[in-house]
Amino acid sequence: MKQGIQVGGKSSQVTGIASLQPTYSVAAHAVGTLFGHTPADGHSRVTTEIELPANAIVKTYDLVITATRADRVVAAEVADLREAISPSNSAAVTVDFGKLRTVNKILLPQTGTYKVYAWLGMKFDPTPVTLSTPQLEVGLYCYSIPETRSERLLIELGGADAELFMAKLELSLPDLPADLSLRINGGTPVWQHPGTVQLGSTDALRYDSWTTDGQRLVSIASALADYSGDATRPEGRKLMLELTSSVPGRLSIAESGKELQLLHRLSFNKSDTVELEFLREGSQQLKLDGIPIAWGALQGLHLTLGGEMPLSRVLPPEGPEDGDIGQLVLGNGRAACVRLDGGAGLVELTGVRLPLSVVAGSAEARVMLWQNNKNDSPIKALGKAASEPVNMGNNEEEWVSFLFSKPVPFDAGEPPWAALIVSRGEVIWSLAAPDNTGYPVRIGSPEGPWRELPAVLGAVAGRLRLLGLAADTQPLAPLLVGWDNAAGQPVTPTAKGLRLELLPAPANANQLVITSRTAGTVTLSEVDAITNA
Template sequence: MAISVGNGGYSGKRLHVSASQEPHRVQLVEEQLAYAVQNPPIKVITANGTSSASTSVTLPANALVDEYLVKVQAARAGYTEAKLAGEVRQSSSSPLEVVIDFGAMVTVSGIRIPYIVTDYSAHAWLGSKFDLLNDVSRVLKSRPADARYGSDSDVPVVYSFAQEIRTERLLLIFPDSISFATVQDKLELSLPDLPSDLAITLNGGVPVWQYAGMVQPGVASELGEEQWSDNAVLLVSLTSPLQALAGDATRSDSIPLTIELTSKTSGYLDIDRYSHSLRLLHRQSFNSESDLNFDYVMEGKLAIALDSPGTGQAKPPLLGVQLKLSADFPLQRALPPLGAAANGICELVLGNGKAACVRLDDIDPLVQISGIRIPLSTPSTRAEARVVLWRGKDEAPTEAIEAGVSAPQSWSGEDEQWLSFDFAEPIESSDADVFWAAIMVERGEVSWALAAANNSGHYPVRLGAPSGPWRALPAIFASDTSLGLVAGRLHVLGFAAETKPLAPLQLSLNTNSTPIELTPTKDGVSVQLLLDNPNGSSVTSAELTIISRALGNLAVSEVDVITKEITV
């Protein structure tokens, strides 16, 4: 018989099928050619199946990677070139027998090749041999026209199998008119399975992300990191592995990266950068030195000026700083860690039977008081004083503590000096205690400059004889006068509870930032501080403040300014 196909497929060309062929083959030819006439394809499905896809990007070596998402698509392929799906080899030349070895179980539903073949066969692998008794091939399904192809002989022809087969190897037997070179180069396979057992690698290394099993497309079109979309797209975070690659503040170059997606089963694979959020690190130097060593001979403050790199408009906004701090501080702490500045108005002259005392406020973290540090000066050739600890009420001290008498300090000089008055043994303290420290001058005269009181009226001062009683300062220093309340200046030395340790350091970035507490170690502790509103920051310089409640040497290293990523 002869069947003519009109304007749906082959420009009037006729396909002759011998009536001696099996009846089912003739029927299939009729069915498939009728389908081609009724449903004329207008475009060839691209052979887009592959077992890997990649994209190339660069990453600044000094980047802090906050987020890095790639978009992965792993869908069913239109067709896959046989040479990409497995090993293609020739097992016989007459007739031409071609074996495709997939190396794993693969579902195959048909082939495509730019030849009209009326007699070929396809056989599955049984584990030790091919199933030559069962031919799953079918004849011509359709041969669509496509402007990309130069002639009809270049247009691929679809041969669907009678049924899908799942096999490790596929045997195709072609007539002698087709060469192995043509099959090896042109043969394409219909692999209906979705990609499975996915992995992502960076520059050919070990997988940094894996997905076990077959991809399961969802029902929603929205993209996310938890579920595949309806067109088999998933967002994958590479934040952690990229953080490990970058973050070197001493480098200004970029790291080239090949991000590769692989699949155990061939399919349509694609991977591309979706979104990222980066900050950049810049190592600071101080007089050509990258490290700082600071000796806290007493509690106090270290200020470090920070600046964004570059000049003028090219300077990126500063977001924060990260640094490493190393120290081995003793357990003794000082509260408050910073001494209040003298107000320049009130200065007490003590000695010759006149003493003064100050209430110890804001010392709740301390469970033991080991000493008092007070700023004193003397107009005398030499002065000598000691501090006595009293218990009392909020208004005044009431009872001297016998064990709370410090060793005497002797000194000279009109310049103010912060003097330490240590007790022989620490004095136990509790929240219920109200302590006062009295300055007893035993030789000469001393001056104690006072400070303006804070809004809470802390560290009030009382006057009296060395043994009391104690009275308030003159009314001219009341809160409603022009001079206002005054406060004593001192540091209370002591120890915090082991169960509630008090960190020796307090760090802040600019005056408006919230301080953080830090306990450094000998080996060093890294810390990061950000401006209060880093995303809206437009500043290009800042001041890092490190306040110490302890004495000792502090090593500051690896000071890295954090800036926004900008494109110049």
């Protein structure tokens, strides 16, 4: 970290350590040769250089700002100095602050018969202020004066050389720093403290108050976002922090603590864009096995999802899987009925999808909805809620869609039952192991009544998917995006692209899973891996 001060219009850089106060070197042309005495510690502006990776995510970045009284300040830094004539017609120097300043000491390179006059607004006071007996202080002679608040001082030189006098003149300004501003690279202030610094009563560093030594914590994490977060640029970026005060004082900027993560743009087959086409509902996986070990452990992902998905939804978008615990052969007067659970979010049904295979040759079937009674059994057929007949000829299991001629109102809190009625041939419907989702099954004739399955089968659940529409006021996201073996995050992509954060990544994560509740095409772009710095 480099720190600097502004003296006589130019900056002098020195190397410091973040946890220590910087040491300053002062431009010789402004204050002359120092002859070994300690330089002034009061300034109106200090700078510190930091380096930030351009691909960083700045979680925290805290500074310790110091702003307290200075022992002394170089006059040329805080005032315009020019040669003048005193009221007694002697050579003098005008110290023009340009604003009201309080002065209580004047430090000079040598003793002499000096006189100091205060500005009264229209002219200098003809009566000089009282000067104390000079005391040698670290290389300069200090003259104390009564605290004088004025825009200008006129100092009669008493025979001293004006050029040397102006180069070596220092002052003590007892006021605390005020109206502080912190900038990055000379931009607009990223932090400000209006008014005078109010010293606190504790040494504990805080964000909302000053310590007894004039220090406080300042966070610049959000401000640094404008200079970071570019996953395509891993190189470091130098930034200049600048602290200014309307009243000179002892100012410094020191790093307190930071937490960074790094972004790395991923490519897939030499492209940073991946297009996933879903012919129907289901999941696709995106392998993340191209992350170099040097990047460190994966902490998360940023990615953009683009696309315009249709309004139809399928629930669940995957499964239920065949539980290998039993199957029903339906047809020739045998029918089955299943309750339509798992449809939370839908307000209309457009169809039902069932996993079926044909016993031999071909078959024809349709679905009829039945009303549920209070005993959780189908009680009567809903006459207008029947699908069109579907012809099947595949003896391998496939998901068969039974579509209604128009959407049917649906209440997930009181779901109807769907009866599978085979009018020609026979079909096989394999069952699932039960879980908390429901899907109880009943069997009977196509017209009912319906009865529970034989106890010898044990607990089973029906396998089906609901096709439907969500309410406009409560849309159901078309996608679930997440890590392998973890619940996905609901996402609705947009034509322009939706930026998504997936945090945190589970240990050893190497695969992203995108599950779609509908048919459609999704584009993944700007996939950025997040690692710790």
